């Protein structure tokens with residue numbers, strides 16, 4: 001009898017211990033095929049397992065561990081001996097955590113706190129999605145035919161795309177999709193050995209990626225800090241411009257490291273639906289045109305050149321969505337806009353703001369975009385190069401629709417490729433030869449619109465675009481990207497293309513010092529440009545980080561097209577491992593109870 005009571009007490013202890021076990025999840029590519037990963041707790045190594053549905057995530061539970069556990073991950077050889085041990089100690093994210101995040105081997109921090117950038121104007125938030133969390137660096141694990149990958153990398157200009165299997169791993173999810181279209185991306189990006197890529201999920205074949213079916217992986221090859229594009233996106237969000245979102249990822253193809261990338265939305269029809277309309281499935285989609293400048297003499301300057309499509313190079317004005325245009329004349333609506341621009345008299349038009357803003361152009365959005373181009377030195381965009389933007393005819397703006405400005409490609413900013421190394425007033429930034437009339441006629445020559453532009457500059461510089469608004473976030477990005485930047489620079493790439501040769505020193509120095517091909521440092525640019533504008537427009541920059549407008553309500557869950565489940569369904573792998581663990585804990589208890597009943 002006494003023995004049984006003692007046995008029951010032991011059972012109670014055992015039950016609480018088995019409920020307290022922690023599930024561990026490490027993301028790792030073993031350096032030898034016979035190696036694997038484990039977790040080391042108080043010098044005791046527990047082997048973790050990966051299989052074809054989880055690799056490269058290695059998981060396992062360690063009985064008897066509590067949320068106070070301190071641990072390190074280890075790479076182990078076939079005998080279970082450690083060949084590589086993390087040189088820091090990990091703890092769980094919360095006091096009540098029952099599992100770890102999916103944590104990349106040897107990357108110390110998985111989730112970051114990004115300092116807030118103050119809002120100048122109400123942002124347009126994209127629909128809810130589980131991805132594009134910019135406070136972590138997810139992993140994209142691609143499996144493909146090795147010969148097709150080799151061909152793609154040997155000749156980045158090959159127009160063909162290939163099909164790959166795609167696995168997404170972030171802090172709590174493993175998500176699989178098969179047979180996804182993959183290709184090299186960009187124009188000048190293809191000149192660099194570190195290639196940029198694109199993924200397209202074919203929704204007609206039920207291929208889904210959390211309402212974001214078109215992704216670009218931007219190589220940031222020309223930017224030693226790899227954060228210029230991301231800061232630009234952050235600024236667009238802070239000034240209420242609908243834009244591509246960005247999140248850093250590590251890309252592996254066939255278990256080979258390819259690099260650190262900034263994943264951004266590719267601007268297609270689904271971007272309009274998810275970002276311009278916040279996921280509203282009933283919005284009527286208007287005309288979308290992509291603008292480029294194939295040469296210095298052939299720019300998307302919006303100069304009227306004739307009444308029909310034949311006057312416009314389709315590589316300069318590329319139809320993406322027809323809207324109300326016909327396939328035979330896809331630019332009809334845009335040509336009318338260009339004619340209206342030609343006819344606009346910047347001096348004598350009565351109500352020039354109404355001329356544009358009532359029926360033709362989302363004037364506020366355009367001016368905010370131009371303020372961003374100027375403030376961040378986006379020399380390869382409309383103002384200076386008449387390139388790298390989209391115009392979207394949004395039928396639901398105003399009473400009869402208006403054209404809306406959608407910017408793209410922000411790596412050439414903050415002194416990366418800027419034609420001169422001095423900053424200037426917006427009036428002398430560009431000589432308008434050739435003319436870029438949407439800026440020269442509206443912002444420079446029209447007094448009323450110029451007043452709006454100066455007010456926008458004052459509000460943006462006063463709120464967001466200033467050292468106090470941006471430097472804290474920049475410092476955090478620098479820390480967050482450090483380990484991954486070092487990892488990226490150690491990758492031995494093959495294939496044609498330029499190697500910029502940026503180093504760890506450049507990665508850090510170019511925040512404050514001019515390095516190699518850069519005309520400016522990132523923080524130096526922000527400091528000097530904000531000061532220049534404040535001096536010209538006669539205001540003082542304060543260090544407040546208060547929002548000028550309240551932050552927009554974040555989108556709520558539910559609109560995400562994968563809630564109903566693509567293949568893989570966005571499983572929380574750590575939670576699954578935990579359920580398995582609790583089940584086995586219960587099993588242990590059950591067996592013990594069974595044997596004690598037998599003893600009775």
Ligand SMILES: *[C@@H]1O[C@H](CO)[C@@H](O)[C@H](O)[C@H]1NC(C)=O
Nearest residue numbers: 050051052053054059576577
């Ligand atoms: C792979 O491992 C996961 C987690 O440990 C498990 O849920 C899954 O059933 C395993 N799959 C296979 C095919 O063994």
Ligand SMILES: *[C@@H]1O[C@H](CO)[C@@H](O)[C@H](O)[C@H]1NC(C)=O
Nearest residue numbers: 086087088089106108483486
């Ligand atoms: C751990 O190792 C990395 C290089 O792998 C090094 O940069 C870092 O300083 C080390 N950390 C500690 C705490 O020793």
Ligand SMILES: *[C@@H]1O[C@H](CO)[C@@H](O)[C@H](O)[C@H]1NC(C)=O
Nearest residue numbers: 067093094095096097098099
């Ligand atoms: C853990 O604690 C937080 C509060 O710190 C609470 O919001 C959360 O629901 C708790 N989670 C569990 C699994 O108990």
Ligand SMILES: *[C@@H]1O[C@H](CO)[C@@H](O)[C@H](O)[C@H]1NC(C)=O
Nearest residue numbers: 163178179180181201202205
């Ligand atoms: C892969 O997807 C394409 C469409 O993108 C489809 O035509 C093809 O049949 C698919 N192949 C497989 C094996 O599912």
Ligand SMILES: *[C@@H]1O[C@H](CO)[C@@H](O)[C@H](O)[C@H]1NC(C)=O
Nearest residue numbers: 202203204205206207564565
């Ligand atoms: C996509 O899914 C739907 C519903 O599950 C199914 O009816 C349809 O056949 C699938 N389409 C393809 C191309 O697999």
Ligand SMILES: *[C@@H]1O[C@H](CO)[C@@H](O)[C@H](O)[C@H]1NC(C)=O
Nearest residue numbers: 284285286287323324393395
């Ligand atoms: C197409 O034109 C009609 C008539 O002008 C208009 O009501 C509708 O909003 C337009 N739709 C789009 C998508 O532009």
Ligand SMILES: *[C@@H]1O[C@H](CO)[C@@H](O)[C@H](O)[C@H]1NC(C)=O
Nearest residue numbers: 343344345346347348349445
């Ligand atoms: C504006 O009107 C004035 C007088 O009404 C005229 O002299 C001038 O040429 C006009 N400017 C333009 C650009 O047409």
Ligand SMILES: *[C@@H]1O[C@H](CO)[C@@H](O)[C@H](O)[C@H]1NC(C)=O
Nearest residue numbers: 353357358363364397398452
């Ligand atoms: C432009 O029109 C919109 C309504 O479509 C309005 O909210 C906005 O204030 C107008 N902007 C200016 C500068 O008048």
Ligand SMILES: *[C@@H]1O[C@H](CO)[C@@H](O)[C@H](O)[C@H]1NC(C)=O
Nearest residue numbers: 257487488489490491492493
């Ligand atoms: C890259 O190549 C160098 C020289 O061949 C070698 O020392 C290094 O280990 C390689 N790095 C990786 C990550 O394979």
Ligand SMILES: *[C@@H]1O[C@H](CO)[C@@H](O)[C@H](O)[C@H]1NC(C)=O
Nearest residue numbers: 505508509510512513514515
């Ligand atoms: C960066 O510039 C600062 C002064 O602006 C200077 O003190 C520092 O030595 C420079 N660092 C490098 C690595 O050039």
Ligand SMILES: *[C@@H]1O[C@H](CO)[C@@H](O)[C@H](O)[C@H]1NC(C)=O
Nearest residue numbers: 533534535536537538539540
């Ligand atoms: C700047 O503003 C102050 C106060 O509003 C005014 O006294 C001063 O004359 C202005 N200076 C210039 C150059 O406009």
Ligand SMILES: *[C@@H]1O[C@H](CO)[C@@H](O)[C@H](O)[C@H]1NC(C)=O
Nearest residue numbers: 467468471540541542543544
């Ligand atoms: C803002 O902070 C900077 C750096 O800390 C300091 O040099 C400057 O004087 C401050 N400006 C104001 C207006 O407080």
